Amino acid sequence: MHITLVDDSIPFDGYTASARPLGGAEKAFAALPGALARRGHTVAVYNRCRWSMFIEGAQWETFEGRRPLTTDVLIAFRKPALLEFVRQARKRVLWHTIPGRFLDRKDARAMLDNHKPLVLLCSEAQAVDWKARGLAVGLLPPALKSDFLNPAQVELAEVPRAIVTSHPRHGLDWLVDLWVERIHPAVPAAELHIHSMALAAAAEGGGIEPALESLAAKVFAASAQNVRVERPQGDHLMAQAFQQAWLHLYPGHPDDSTAFTLMESQAAGCPAVIRPLGAAPERVADGRSAYVAPDSDAFANLASTILGNPSVRASLSAEARALYGGRTWDAAAERLEAFLA
Incomplete structure (x- = not known):
């Protein structure tokens, strides 16, 4: 044809x-x-x-x-x-x-x-x-491309690391509050790496749209709770970032009808904790490759558990890879x- x-x-x-x-x-x-x-x-x-x-x-x-x-x-x-x-x-x-x-x-x-x-x-x-x-x-x-399905193997980060790839307007304000108030106190060594072009530009001294100014200030103030801002990368380097991360935190949004990066992180073997919004629940095997948290308390408890237990993370990781095989x-x-x- x-x-x-x-x-x-x-x-x-x-x-x-x-x-x-x-x-x-x-x-x-x-x-x-x-x-x-x-x-x-x-x-x-x-x-x-x-x-x-x-x-x-x-x-x-x-x-x-x-x-x-x-x-x-x-x-x-x-x-x-x-x-x-x-x-x-x-x-x-x-x-x-x-x-x-x-x-x-x-x-x-x-x-x-x-x-x-x-x-x-x-x-x-x-x-x-x-x-x-x-x-x-x-x-x-x-x-998915081979970058995520068959990524070059890299070591898991020694320090427990959560990664976020969502658009800043898709629940990031809520997630940063939850990290500062609930998750970080439970796992003090853990880091939250936020991959966002807009926030990275602001962190480097560039401007940011007015609607995101208060969020940017909150994110930068949370550096004491190990919140870091990273620039998103091409597929090869993002696959490595997912492999190094212990957990993908995915707040989601009702209008997120694809959840592309959640698929990529699962394929690379990164477990996830998500909210039941949009297409996100369709992209995971609840209880096997990730957890769908019904509320904020469950989200914080599940994230803390995975970040504090390498064996739990390893089990979820294997299931995530298997879910996207083929x-x-x-x-x-x-x-x-x-x-x-």
Whole structure:
């Protein structure tokens, strides 16, 4: 099949995630073309990449480049308006990575009703507040790159370390309070490493948006409780960071309909304590690879227990790795083919 994927967001390509931090949705978009090409398809990708290039068997073109007149399958990423990117397509797919309710906006619904695409979701959480109303729907949970599935082995940090990768607006204020008041007093040697580009820039003397100023002040004041701010890295180094960490603390958010970094940390063998929000519970095996905490007390107690017990951490780590064994993009491409048949 001739498959065309199109995205109209930020500049990136199939190599970007290896060199610098990239959002989970963008990483998914960058990984699927090569997997489809390996399965024998002719794959063209159009996005805001800087120039044309051939990556893992797929042809990447700039968004303004000459688009094909026809394609067997058009996969529009996130924006329903992109369903019209190619005039003639045997099948159209909308790959949706944000809450389902956004598809009920008037302009989005008009596009869906007009083209009747297959709507490809990343999690069951996306369907909670959205009705397909006659549209075909498929579930394609994101897969993972070898950086996380088969990472180079690194030693666990000697000092118990928790890692946080969530957006600052996704519960970080609550988590820092919980760390200072409950978790750190229970495990005084433990460290909390917050991976955030915005907070790292502020820590280095740069500016920060007004809405995050009070949070930044709270984070920096918590340095006495071993709270550290780190810059996010590319996939290889982030996989190492997850391996070194004893625990991934994931506060979550109701609109987090993908929980990409939680998948990555689990695949790298990092246990987690999460709240039951958004797609996060779908990404773990509760009680085996991670714990879903029903409230703040449970969250603090579970985090303290894992940070204080290497044997508990080791057991959870083995289960996390096993949970994501085989979750490759090649397997995801095969699953997608079944939807396209």
